[in-house]
Amino acid sequence: MRRTVKEFRQAGNRAASALRGLIRRLTVVRTAAAAAWQVAGIVGAYDEQEAFDADMFAGVGIAYRPPAGADVEAVVLHVGSSSSQPVIVGTRVPALIPDDLAEDETVVFNSAAIIRIRPDGTVTVTDRVAGVALPLARLADLVALRAAITAWVPAGTLADAGNLKAAILAASWTTGTSKLKGQ
DSSP: OOOOHHHHHHTTOHHHHHHHTTEEEEEEEEOOSSSOEEEEEEETTTTEEEEEEEEEOOOTTOOOOOOTTOOOEEEEEEGGGOTTSEEEEEEEOGGGSOSOOOTTOEEEEOSSEEEEEOTTSOEEEEETTTOOOOOOOOHHHHHHHHHHHHHOOOSSOHHHHHHHHHHHHHSOOOOSOSSOOOO
């Protein structure tokens, strides 16, 4: 049976209670872009509500700020067993976690989109509203499109067609972005 901090304190086991209070699962009350987040939870034998600020430690290169009004859970660690140094070491919004996660699949998500890295190496980006992942054009698709356009002869004079073809061939055809890479 899982015992609460309240039950440990009522049992008089102060040492165990102090240790159990060092790592707590709390609710995020308020967030800020750069400042500490406010967390709240129940403590004490009389179910007192306590709220305090805690620094967010998400890891190097990772930042997260939940949408306003989201039901956010946080794991808070009190560094050096001091209640004056609380840090958030993990968070989650249960309502946003995909319920169809496959074995060996990784997802990065927020309330607007889901990026999935599937076990076969396929990466999909899905719009949560539309619910579909649209395929991105591959280099071969863009080459085929360029060939089809340059081979097309528009209605009109032959000079018009030649001018269009010259303009298309002279144009700089981007074959991808400098940020998103794929096959």
